[in-house]
Amino acid sequence: MKFHTRKWVKPEDLNPNRSLFGGRLLAWIDEEAALYSVVQLExxxxVTKYMSEINFMASAKQGDIVEIGIDVVKFGRTSLILRCEVRNMMTRETIITVENITMVNLDEHGRPIPHGKTKVEYVKDRLQNKI
Incomplete structure (x- = not known):
């Protein structure tokens, strides 16, 4: 799994228990999945269509750094299915895994459209193909 993003847990990210608020973490995951999908599908x-069951296995506290990793599980016709793992860099514990995040490719009118992708592409490879 490639970890693309790191987040520093700040006071505004905490719940009343002074640990990372689950809703904040889910927002970070959703944003990372969207960014990853936009880049992959160009x-x-x-948009996010589905996020599977989640299970918090560990936490993070103020000052911790969390890493968000994304892997492609499957390319559908109009969708991209991702897997996500978030880990605490300080404790090396996995905070949460999401086995299925389904992202859907839309046209300018908000309707699903085929994306034509079948494998993970890297920006560096796209640049080489245009030269």
Whole structure:
């Protein structure tokens, strides 16, 4: 799994127990999945359709740094299915895994459209193909 993003847990990210608020973490995951999908599908019109069951296994506290990792599980016709793992860099514990995040590729009118992708592409490879 490639970990693309790190977040520093700040006071505004905490719940009343002074640990990382689950809703904040889910927002970070959703944003990371969207960014990853936009880059992979080369389309800014991508939305979250589904997020599977979640299970918090550990936590983070103020000052901790968490890493968000994304892997592609499957390319659908109009969708991209991702897996996510978030880990605490300080404790090396996995905070949460999400086995299925389904992102859907849309046209400018908000309708699902085929994306034509079948494998993970890296920006460096796209640049080489255009030269």
């Amino acid at each position: 389309n800014p019109h991508v």
